[in-house]
Amino acid sequence: MFINKALLAFSKGSESKISKAIFLQLIITLFSSAVSVCLSILINELLKSMQIGSSSVSILIGSIFVLLIVIKFLHRLNVRVVNEAGRSIKDNVRAKILQKLFLLGPEYADTIRTGSLTSMFTTRVEWLMNYYTKYLPVILSAVLNAGIFIIFLMYVDIYTGMVSIVSVVMMLAIPMLFFGIMKEKGKKEWEEHATYYSECLDGLQGMVSLKAFNADAKYVRDIKNYGENYRKAIMAHLKVTIIEGTFSEFFLRVGTALTIAITGLRCAYGYVDKSFLIYSFFAIGAAFSPMFNLISAWHLGFQGVSGSYSLSEFLDTKSENLMENDVIGREAKNRQELESLLDEKHFQNVINGDVRLSFNKVSFRYKGAKKDTLKNISFELYKGKTIALVGPSGGGKSTIAGLMMGFYRADSGEVTLNEKVMNNENAAFFGDNIAAVWQDNHLFYGSIYENIKMGKPSATDEEIYEAAKKAMIYDLIMSLPEEFDTGVDELGSRFSAGERQRIAIARALLKDAPILIFDEATSALDRENERYIGETIQSLKSDKAILIIAHRLSTISMADEILVVEDGEIIDRGNRQYLEENCELFRRLIRGVK
Numbered sequence: 001m002f003i004n005k006a007l008l009a010f011s012k013g014s015e016s017k018i019s020k021a022i023f024l025q026l027i028i029t030l031f032s033s034a035v036s037v038c039l040s041i042l043i044n045e046l047l048k049s050m051q052i053g054s055s056s057v058s059i060l061i062g063s064i065f066v067l068l069i070v071i072k073f074l075h076r077l078n079v080r081v082v083n084e085a086g087r088s089i090k091d092n093v094r095a096k097i098l099q100k101l102f103l104l105g106p107e108y109a110d111t112i113r114t115g116s117l118t119s120m121f122t123t124r125v126e127w128l129m130n131y132y133t134k135y136l137p138v139i140l141s142a143v144l145n146a147g148i149f150i151i152f153l154m155y156v157d158i159y160t161g162m163v164s165i166v167s168v169v170m171m172l173a174i175p176m177l178f179f180g181i182m183k184e185k186g187k188k189e190w191e192e193h194a195t196y197y198s199e200c201l202d203g204l205q206g207m208v209s210l211k212a213f214n215a216d217a218k219y220v221r222d223i224k225n226y227g228e229n230y231r232k233a234i235m236a237h238l239k240v241t242i243i244e245g246t247f248s249e250f251f252l253r254v255g256t257a258l259t260i261a262i263t264g265l266r267c268a269y270g271y272v273d274k275s276f277l278i279y280s281f282f283a284i285g286a287a288f289s290p291m292f293n294l295i296s297a298w299h300l301g302f303q304g305v306s307g308s309y310s311l312s313e314f315l316d317t318k319s320e321n322l323m324e325n326d327v328i329g330r331e332a333k334n335r336q337e338l339e340s341l342l343d344e345k346h347f348q349n350v351i352n353g354d355v356r357l358s359f360n361k362v363s364f365r366y367k368g369a370k371k372d373t374l375k376n377i378s379f380e381l382y383k384g385k386t387i388a389l390v391g392p393s394g395g396g397k398s399t400i401a402g403l404m405m406g407f408y409r410a411d412s413g414e415v416t417l418n419e420k421v422m423n424n425e426n427a428a429f430f431g432d433n434i435a436a437v438w439q440d441n442h443l444f445y446g447s448i449y450e451n452i453k454m455g456k457p458s459a460t461d462e463e464i465y466e467a468a469k470k471a472m473i474y475d476l477i478m479s480l481p482e483e484f485d486t487g488v489d490e491l492g493s494r495f496s497a498g499e500r501q502r503i504a505i506a507r508a509l510l511k512d513a514p515i516l517i518f519d520e521a522t523s524a525l526d527r528e529n530e531r532y533i534g535e536t537i538q539s540l541k542s543d544k545a546i547l548i549i550a551h552r553l554s555t556i557s558m559a560d561e562i563l564v565v566e567d568g569e570i571i572d573r574g575n576r577q578y579l580e581e582n583c584e585l586f587r588r589l590i591r592g593v594k
């Protein structure tokens with residue numbers, strides 16, 4: 001019947017809604033069978049009395065009429081119940097996926113294609129929904145209903161009963177024989193679906209580059225090929241479904257015919273009481289007709305199982321590097337529970353007094369990389385100190401910032417914040433105390449106001465305006481038609497790179513964390529804005545611990561200590577004057593940025 005542990009786990013939080021849908025389907029099936037029972041009695045009565053107007057006949061006709069109306073009403077109710085159950089399953093499973101994804105953090109996200117994720121959120125969740133709302137109720141009610149009528153047939157005649165049991169068992173067994181191949185085809189379909197989606201998204205995101213390189217024609221051709229592969233995978237899956245469905249239907253029809261024939265024969269030879277003949281024919285109809293619905297439902301059952309395998313594979317992903325925090329570290333059973341966790345107070349662990357972040361002989365290698373990305377890195381960052389990291393591209397500067405944020409874990413050595421070592425348990429403590437602005441800042445779909453407020457959800461309007469002023473973006477926002485309510489489209493593409501950077505700086509300043517990271521945070525700004533933001537950073541210096549990954553002389557100059565990073569190592573350190581006198585690489589870098 002295609003139930004596994006994973007499928008049971010996915011129903012958590014929606015059990016009552018799923019049970020309601022199953023119960024309602026069962027009632028509908030039983031009531032439909034009750035119509036058959038009434039009809040069989042009615043025909044029997046008519047044959048006996050040959051009178052349409054008798055009271056028992058009127059009662060039977062009335063009962064059939066009432067049952068049909070009730071069934072109609074229950075069908076309508078069923079649509080609502082199934083929709084509610086479906087929504088609940090989708091919400092809860094998506095909340096689980098999201099929690100896991102954020103727990104695994106950027107290190108994992110870098111390894112998975114956007115299309116696979118999209119497909120996980122859409123297709124596979126839909127498959128699970130169909131399993132619980134369309135497959136499970138239909139199969140459970142059909143089997144139970146068949147069971148009731150087969151017991152009746154056994155009572156009438158054991159041989160008739162036995163033939164009907166064999167037919168039903170065959171009908172249920174056929175799909176099981178196809179299970180292996182259906183699982184494989186289902187997996188292939190979802191893989192092709194994920195690739196197709198990934199390629200489409202890649203193309204949309206890279207449209208400017210495709211146009212610039214005149215590569216759009218080739219892209220369209222490639223997409224067509226991926227679409228064709230996806231279509232083929234669907235057809236292959238469908239082919240097996242049709243073959244399996246044909247076999248199931250064949251056995252069901254043969255089973256029904258055989259049972260009717262056996263009943264007739266047994267009656268002809270006097271083994272079945274004639275008065276039971278009509279009842280038996282209707283009972284056979286009532287037992288077998290809901291089974292026909294199963295033929296189309298099996299496909300949904302297969303999809304549900306296949307979806308549950310791939311989703312639980314993802315949810316079981318192990319990582320030594322989990323980005324736990326108050327919300328994502330605690331498993332929420334459903335979306336409501338997740339929302340109440342989100343409503344709880346966060347950022348409770350902000351350090352008020354002295355802050356000290358240390359790298360102690362830290363080495364790190366990206367998964368699959370041939371050599372260490374960072375080797376033996378040590379430095380100390382504390383309140384009132386500004387460190388600048390400089391060095392050639394690819395040297396490992398951003399990786400140092402990533403380790404501070406807990407995106408990755410050191411392979412050897414330690415990253416500590418006020419004596420707490422960076423690990424799964426303490427990652428949230430680091431996150432609460434660090435605000436970062438990256439080279440490439442993500443703005444979320446919504447308003448500018450919401451994007452800035454993300455830095456501190458409890459911020460007042462005044463605080464938000466103040467942060468925007470410090471980030472030199474206030475005047476620009478006020479010149480927009482809807483000021484702070486102006487919409488930010490996906491990826492913030494309506495803003496220039498410099499504007500996006502300033503909105504991100506406002507968001508980070510609003511967080512008011514004791515440690516600030518600026519990773520090439522002013523790279524897209526013009527000289528004037530950069531100078532103003534430099535002044536803002538300068539004004540924060542005494543109160544904050546600041547790490548700047550610098551590319552311009554002005555920012556480098558404001559650092560108390562400059563670390564020259566090359567090929568994963570700190571090859572020299574000191575203030576600007578010292579390095580200019582003693583470090584050839586630093587002199588070359590300075591010449592490059594002057």
Ligand SMILES: Nc1ncnc2c1ncn2[C@@H]1O[C@H](COP(=O)(O)OP(=O)(O)OP(=O)(O)O)[C@@H](O)[C@H]1O
Nearest residue numbers: 110366367369373392393394395396397398399400
């Ligand atoms: N997710 C990743 N997986 C594997 N290797 C990575 C990953 N991210 C970065 N790297 C590699 O690690 C090295 C250090 O990269 P990093 O971004 O830290 O350098 P960087 O000094 O900040 O460079 P830039 O100044 O160009 O930003 C590079 O060789 C880069 O290709």
